[in-house]
Amino acid sequence: MTFDRARVWDLLAEYGARLDECRYDDWLALFAAECRYRVLPRENDERGLPAGLIYCDSRATLEDRLMALREANKYNLHSDRHLIGLPRLNTADGLVEAPFAVYQTDQEGATRLFATGLYRDRLADAGGSLKIREKLVLLDTFAVPTLLATPL
Amino acid sequence: MTFDRARVWDLLAEYGARLDECRYDDWLALFAAECRYRVLPRENDERGLPAGLIYCDSRATLEDRLMALREANKYNLHSDRHLIGLPRLNTADGLVEAPFAVYQTDQEGATRLFATGLYRDRLADAGGSLKIREKLVLLDTFAVPTLLATPL
Amino acid sequence: MTFDRARVWDLLAEYGARLDECRYDDWLALFAAECRYRVLPRENDERGLPAGLIYCDSRATLEDRLMALREANKYNLHSDRHLIGLPRLNTADGLVEAPFAVYQTDQEGATRLFATGLYRDRLADAGGSLKIREKLVLLDTFAVPTLLATPL
Numbered sequence: 468m469t470f471d472r473a474r475v476w477d478l479l480a481e482y483g484a485r486l487d488e489c490r491y492d493d494w495l496a497l498f499a500a501e502c503r504y505r506v507l508p509r510e511n512d513e514r515g516l517p518a519g520l521i522y523c524d525s526r527a528t529l530e531d532r533l534m535a536l537r538e539a540n541k542y543n544l545h546s547d548r549h550l551i552g553l554p555r556l557n558t559a560d561g562l563v564e565a566p567f568a569v570y571q572t573d574q575e576g577a578t579r580l581f582a583t584g585l586y587r588d589r590l591a592d593a594g595g596s597l598k599i600r601e602k603l604v605l606l607d608t609f610a611v612p613t614l615l616a617t618p619l
Numbered sequence: 620m621t622f623d624r625a626r627v628w629d630l631l632a633e634y635g636a637r638l639d640e641c642r643y644d645d646w647l648a649l650f651a652a653e654c655r656y657r658v659l660p661r662e663n664d665e666r667g668l669p670a671g672l673i674y675c676d677s678r679a680t681l682e683d684r685l686m687a688l689r690e691a692n693k694y695n696l697h698s699d700r701h702l703i704g705l706p707r708l709n710t711a712d713g714l715v716e717a718p719f720a721v722y723q724t725d726q727e728g729a730t731r732l733f734a735t736g737l738y739r740d741r742l743a744d745a746g747g748s749l750k751i752r753e754k755l756v757l758l759d760t761f762a763v764p765t766l767l768a769t770p771l
Numbered sequence: 772m773t774f775d776r777a778r779v780w781d782l783l784a785e786y787g788a789r790l791d792e793c794r795y796d797d798w799l800a801l802f803a804a805e806c807r808y809r810v811l812p813r814e815n816d817e818r819g820l821p822a823g824l825i826y827c828d829s830r831a832t833l834e835d836r837l838m839a840l841r842e843a844n845k846y847n848l849h850s851d852r853h854l855i856g857l858p859r860l861n862t863a864d865g866l867v868e869a870p871f872a873v874y875q876t877d878q879e880g881a882t883r884l885f886a887t888g889l890y891r892d893r894l895a896d897a898g899g900s901l902k903i904r905e906k907l908v909l910l911d912t913f914a915v916p917t918l919l920a921t922p923l
Contacts, residue, residue, distance in 0.1 A: 576762030611878030
């Protein structure tokens with residue numbers, strides 16, 4: 468299955484933008500009905516250790532997790548900014564990879580680098596619109612500096 | 620009105636590159652004859668407070684402001700680097716949004732994150748070439764760390 | 772000679788991704804048989820001073836340099852993350868420019884901004900596949916904070 472490049476880039480741009488706008492339900496709508504969302508240090512991935520920070524293997528668990536994150540977020544007020552770099556498309560097996568950096572700005576107005584990493588996505592065409600079937604967020608660090616209070 | 624995706628991305632790339640090269644007159648040339656340029660904390664935008672750091676509602680005020688910035692810049696020597704992420708195009712209403720990060724390098728050679736935020740642009744076709752009719756720079760912080768000495 | 776935009780972006784995305792994956796031989800394969808690779812503070816470039824941090828004017832010297840970097844890297848364990856911004860294509864003279872930021876994560880899991888700068892590439896079509904004939908890495912700082920232990 469091949470994807471139109473522009474649609475893939477639009478999907479990635481939407482992904483980051485909806486998180487930055489705190490539109491979490493709209494963010495959820497970017498996932499397919501059957502989906503998987505995982506956040507993992509890249510080290511674990513390279514060593515074949517599946518243990519991660521977040522592991523949602525269905526839409527329902529992702530919705531649950533999102534609800535929990537929102538609750539936690541009440542005690543960690545900040546805003547996010549996702550910067551997503553040029554993506555790499557492997558049209559042969561439907562994989563899309565894109566490096567990212569997330570910056571957080573706290574209540575005092577200080578902006579800091581929160582995390583860098585790589586998105587490894589598997590996309591699916593769902594009735595004419597492109598959706599995320601699998602999202603693997605590979606974090607460059609095993610030590611996330613503060614509470615992981617919003618999805619990455 | 621719809622825009623060709625490639626031209627929009629070229630315009631954004633040019634926008635950042637000309638600022639980083641200190642080619643401010645060429646940067647100005649990316650704006651339409653009738654234009655608006657505003658720099659605003661995202662918080663103010665979300666609360667509907669229009670008060671911003673920079674508010675230029677015509678080409679003439681933008682040119683004036685640029686002159687003032689250049690003067691201020693003499694006392695804040697640094698170089699800029701704009702990193703612009705994947706943009707989001709809303710072809711229906713001619714809006715383009717792109718996240719950005721600006722890094723500054725000072726005279727001692729130290730590179731620091733200066734600001735992150737979102738560009739919200741309205742583009743116009745001016746005689747076959749794409750121009751910026753409105754540029755809203757939404758800063759993630761209300762507290763810009765140092766003097767805003769160059770356009771963002 | 773004009774290049775297809777998508778292929779240029781793919782090449783840049785591959786460039787960063789292969790470095791981040793420590794696939795240095797595959798990174799080398801992105802260069803043409805006859806190639807040049809230089810790392811230079813932007814200040815030197817602007818003043819016309821060719822003296823740089825790395826100067827490889829052939830594929831052989833680039834291979835040598837890569838070997839030396841790998842040796843040095845044993846004493847500076849870290850992982851890289853390249854974020855490459857929207858590129859600027861000058862199809863008239865075959866130049867491609869793209870801003871970048873490189874983040875490094877150390878053994879303790881701390882992620883820091885390592886360097887920002889601009890790629891100025893000259894590409895060549897080598898038997899149907901796009902290759903780098905010249906790569907000029909213009910660093911925003913003359914003071915690279917730590918040992919330059921991996922290619923930029």
